[in-house]
Amino acid sequence: MTQLMWFRQDLRIQDNSALWHATQAGQCIAFVALSPKQWQQHNDAPIKIDFYLRQLESLKDSLAQKNIPLIIKKIDEWQDIPHYLEQLTKELDIEHIYANAELGIHEQQRDQAVKNLKLFQDRTLFPVKSIRNKSNEPYKVFTPFKKACYERLHHDVPSCYPSIEKQAKIDCHIQSDALDQKDYQHKQAHWNVTEEHAHQLLNTFIQDDVKDYNKERDFPAYAGTSQLSAYLNIGILSARQCLNALFAPYDGQMHFKHDGEQTWLDELLWREFYQHVLYDFPKVSKHLPFKDETKKLKWENNEKDFKAWSEGQTGIPIVDAGMRQLLSTGWMHNRVRMICAMFLTKNLLVDWRKGEQFFMQHLIDGDLAANNGGWQWSASTGTDSVPYFRIFNPITQSERFDPKGDYIKKWIPELKQLDEKQIHDPYSKNANAHLDYPKPICDLKKTRQRALEAFKSL
Ligand SMILES: Cc1cc2nc3c(=O)[nH]c(=O)nc-3n(C[C@H](O)[C@H](O)[C@H](O)COP(=O)(O)OP(=O)(O)OC[C@H]3O[C@@H](n4cnc5c(N)ncnc54)[C@H](O)[C@@H]3O)c2cc1C
CATH class of the missing domain: 1.25.40.80 (Serine Threonine Protein Phosphatase 5, Tetratricopeptide repeat)
Structure with missing residues (x-):
């Protein structure tokens, strides 16, 4: 019997639970749905989509070497996938659909509506x-x-699962759709696939x-x-x-x-x-904090502050360097992710959900579980998160983890001339008034105090 392997967040042929089981059960045809509307609703970053589409090309080649045809269909929203799959399985006389389970709520709802689906734990x-x-x-x-x-x-x-065998040639008359990759190309998409x-x-x-x-x-x-x-x-x-x-x-x-x-x-x-x-805890999929009491927190949500943060123009060099690394490459170092997230949620008292969404819209590795976990950790709203009174001082963090200022200099050329003492806090002691770099948008001590009070009052 013919089996259908449905790829989602598992674009590989080596050590793939569902693919391995599908090939054990018979001849196999592969399927992928491309869902631009859904990606938009989930805030997937263009650089991540570009990475996905490029890997899909490579996956298609790897599957072809095993004689497994890949059907690519544009189905804008996930809710329409179950119906399409029902028709496809009839047309191709498919016995079962194989896929690896995804753990978000929408993903689970989508899968529950698919008939004859065998799910494997692989993520x-x-x-x-x-x-x-x-x-x-x-x-x-x-x-x-x-x-x-x-x-x-x-x-x-x-x-790991053993490599899959090459199967006998199989006919598949279904035409694939093309998606315009240009819509998603990021100017510095230097991340190689395969x-x-x-x-x-x-x-x-x-x-x-x-x-x-x-x-x-x-x-x-x-x-x-x-x-x-x-x-x-x-x-x-x-x-x-x-x-x-x-x-x-x-x-x-x-x-x-x-x-x-x-x-x-x-x-x-x-x-x-x-x-x-x-x-x-499906509530983390629903934009809810893990700690219920933090629902009542009074966020400032100042639009100007958020804009400065998102553009890497806060006047706090380590924060701006991180945000500029993100905007330029789609990736940010973990230590700096924590510093940027903590600065936004504590010093600027901007709701963590705004930061979470912005990261998702720009990260090449944007992942609901890890991103939500990282944001709720930094905002002290999450499971096992940092205690609210342990607020990072971004200047001290910068001195400690970028002692020579090399990271800052890489992403903020305006500060290249400064020595390692001045680079972390260029305008302290009334120095460097000539720099073409913003003054800090907030007073770190006062905003720290404001955050402590907001959390204490809960
Ligand atoms: C605010 C915030 C948002 C984040 N958003 C994401 C995200 O969307 N996607 C994502 O993959 N990671 C996220 N992280 C976690 C972490 O920053 C990245 O996984 C890490 O920087 C990736 O770099 P690496 O591959 O070199 O990691 P390495 O240090 O080499 O670690 C190896 C792997 O372990 C995992 N990992 C490492 N640290 C963490 C962590 N703290 N939480 C969860 N997984 C981790 C990643 O899969 C990583 O590739 C976030 C962290 C914070 C503080």
Whole structure:
């Protein structure tokens, strides 16, 4: 019998649960729906869509080498997909549709309406609902969640699926639609696609960089992190593949020779944690804070402040450098994401949902679970988030994590001439009045106090 493999956020042929199972069950035809309206409703960034479409081309080639035809259909909104699939399965005499589960609410609703769908758990290392505390409830705090994952990993590291076989040629008369890629091209879309490329990045990171990851990961001027988030997000790489590459030097068993290896695993587990939170607490899909009491928080939501922040013109160099890195490349270093998010939500008292949306509209790795988790962590509204009284001072953060100002200089050429003492806070002590760079839009001490009071009053 013929099976239909429906690709979504899993654009790879290696280690793909649903694809592997589909090919075991018979001849396989692949399908992808392109849904521009839905992408817009979900605030997907043009740079992310461009990345997706380019990878889709590469996936089509990889599938063709296995004699699996790929049908690409433009179906603007997800609600119309179930009906289309019903017709398609009749026309092609399909036995089952195979897909990997997605964890957001809209995704689940879409899938529930699809007949004959077999779903596989592939986006996470461990199936959702499988990591539970002693009361059989989901974890709300990262550290015990991580411990539970460690126990599982000590026992058994989830292995990757074998490569799929080349199948006999199969006829498929369905014409694919084309989508105008030009609509999404980002001027600096330098992120290369293909599974091979993602594996090269992963292997180079594991060979050369992971051992010092714990020391270098917080310094945005170094390329000390893997930069694999965009690949993990649309599934060019799986989390299992990352784990297996990490433990490959130890015969695939969980073992660490360097602290950096363990720290990197912990970051993969943060990703895992937020995916499980998204599934277990659907309210985070509905623009609601995890902590109910923070619903009442009185945000200032000053439009001018938000505009300055979103354009990298706040007069706080580390914040502006981060925002300009995001606008220019579609990616921002994690330490700087936290600084920018905390500055917006605490110093400017702008609602975290506005920042979350803006990030989503610009990130190449924009992912509902991780983005929501990161924003709610920074805004102190989330599960296991930073306590509201621990407000980062962006100048101190800058001095600590960009001590020479190299990162700032890269993204703010206006400040290139300043030395490492002045660059973090150019106008302190009434210096540098001549600079073509904005004065700080707020007083950090006063706004810190304002945020503390707003949270205390809850
Ligand atoms: C406000 C805010 C928004 C964020 N939005 C996103 C987002 O939309 N998509 C996204 O993938 N990550 C997001 N993150 C998490 C993190 O910043 C990125 O995953 C990381 O910077 C990606 O760089 P990397 O691939 O070099 O990560 P590495 O440091 O090499 O880490 C390896 C992988 O672990 C995962 N990871 C690392 N840190 C985190 C984390 N704190 N939370 C969840 N997963 C993590 C990512 O998949 C990453 O690729 C956000 C963080 C904050 C504070």
